[in-house]
Amino acid sequence: MTPAGLAPGEALFGDGESPAMTGSPLGPGRMRDIASVVLNDCSFVVSSMSLLDRHRRVFVPAIENLPDPAELARFDPQYHLDAGGGLILDNDFIRRAERIDAIAAPVCGGGFNDYRHFLCDGLPGILLHRQVFPDIDLTIVGPALAPWQEDILAALNLLDRYRPVSGPVVFAKVLTTTMLALHAAYPTGFVRPIFDVLRFRFGGSGCRPTRKVFLSRAGTDTHCPLRNRAEVEARLAAIGFDIIRPASLTLREQVRLMGEARVVVGESGPAMAGLGFCQPGTLVLEIQPDACVDGATRAMCCLFAHRWHLYLARVTPEDASFAIDCDRLSAAVATVALSPEGNEAS
Structure with missing residues (x-):
C-alpha cells in the first residue's frame, strides 16, 4: 500500500x-481553520489541563487527544461519572477553587509533557495573541515546568508571564484557541512562528x-x-x-x-x-x-x-x-x- x-x-x-x-x-x-476563544469564569483543572466554562461544559479542544471526554473520569480524580454515564466535575473542586481575576492562557492541552505537543499546541496561540493584543496582560498557566519547558518559554520571552498552578482555580477569563491539544498531530502553518523565533534567537553557523x-x-x-x-x-x-x-x-x-x-x-x-x-x-x-x-x-x-x-x-x-x-x-x-x-x- x-x-x-x-x-x-x-x-x-x-x-x-x-x-x-x-x-x-x-x-x-485534518488541517483546519483555527478559532480564538474566550471562556468567562473558566475552571482550569491542571491535573488534566482541561477547561470548563461557567456552565461547567468541558472545552473539548483542550482534551481532543481523548476519544471521549468521559475518559477524564478514568485518570483525573477531579471528575467522575453520574448514574447515566455523564461527566461531572467533583463538587470539592468547585468548593475549594481559588478565584483569580486574570486573563489566563493555558500553555498546552492534554499533551503538556510531550516535546512536540508543547511546542505546537498551546504556544502558537499564545505567541499570536501576544502580537495581536499587545496591551492585554496575559498570564500563562499550567503545572510546574520541567527544565526543558522553562528553556523554551525563556527563549520565547514568555517565562516571566508563567504562573504554575497546583490546585483548583477559576479564572475570570481564559483566552485560548482551538489548537490546544492535537495541533501537533495535525499541524497547520500556525506552528511556524514558534520555530522561526527560536531559529532566529539561537542562530546558526550560516554555512551550507x-x-x-x-x-x-x-x-x-x-x-x-x-x-x-x-x-x-x-x-x-x-x-x-x-x-x-x-x-x-x-x-x-x-x-x-x-x-x-x-x-x-x-x-x-x-x-x-x-x-x-x-x-x-x-x-x-x-x-x-x-x-x-x-x-x-x-x-x-x-x-x-x-x-x-x-x-x-x-x-x-x-x-x-x-x-x-x-x-x-x-x-x-x-x-x-x-x-x-x-x-x-x-
Whole structure:
C-alpha cells in the first residue's frame, strides 16, 4: 500500500504496509481553520489541563487527544461519572477553587509533557495573541515546568508571564484557541512562528547544511520499540551519521544541530518536531512502524519545505515491536541522501 505521492524505491521503503492515515500528501488531512476563544469564569483543572466554562461544559479542544471526554473520569480524580454515564466535575473542586481575576492562557492541552505537543499546541496561540493584543496582560498557566519547558518559554520571552498552578482555580477569563491539544498531530502553518523565533534567537553557523543526523529514541518509552536499535545505530554511524539523543541536548544545541543537518533520519515521534529548525529542502527519512500511525512528520515536512521519504517497518503483533533490515535501510538512506541535483549529501 503506497501512500499518495510516494514512489516505491524512491520515496517509500521498508517491508511494512502503509496505514490509511498516511495516504494524503498532508498526512492525516485534518488541517483546519483555527478559532480564538474566550471562556468567562473558566475552571482550569491542571491535573488534566482541561477547561470548563461557567456552565461547567468541558472545552473539548483542550482534551481532543481523548476519544471521549468521559475518559477524564478514568485518570483525573477531579471528575467522575453520574448514574447515566455523564461527566461531572467533583463538587470539592468547585468548593475549594481559588478565584483569580486574570486573563489566563493555558500553555498546552492534554499533551503538556510531550516535546512536540508543547511546542505546537498551546504556544502558537499564545505567541499570536501576544502580537495581536499587545496591551492585554496575559498570564500563562499550567503545572510546574520541567527544565526543558522553562528553556523554551525563556527563549520565547514568555517565562516571566508563567504562573504554575497546583490546585483548583477559576479564572475570570481564559483566552485560548482551538489548537490546544492535537495541533501537533495535525499541524497547520500556525506552528511556524514558534520555530522561526527560536531559529532566529539561537542562530546558526550560516554555512551550507552538511550533517547527516539520526534522531535516536534510545531510553524513551515508545508504543512500538525498535528491537535491533544498537545494530541500526552502528550501521548508520558507519556511513557517516551522527547518532543524536535530542533529550541530552540543550534547546540552543538542538536548534543549531538541526539547522546544520542536510539529511535527517528518525523514528516517528516527538523528536521529529525538530525538523522545524532545519533549513528548507532538508532530506528526511521517517522510520514509521506500520502499527503506530503518525502523520505529523509528513505534515511538518510539507509546511517547512522539506523532502520527505518514508521507511515503513512491519510490526510483530505478538509484542508490538519491530526490527529493521540494516542492508535495506542502508539502501534507502543512499537513495534519500542524493540531492535533487544528483550529488550525494556529504
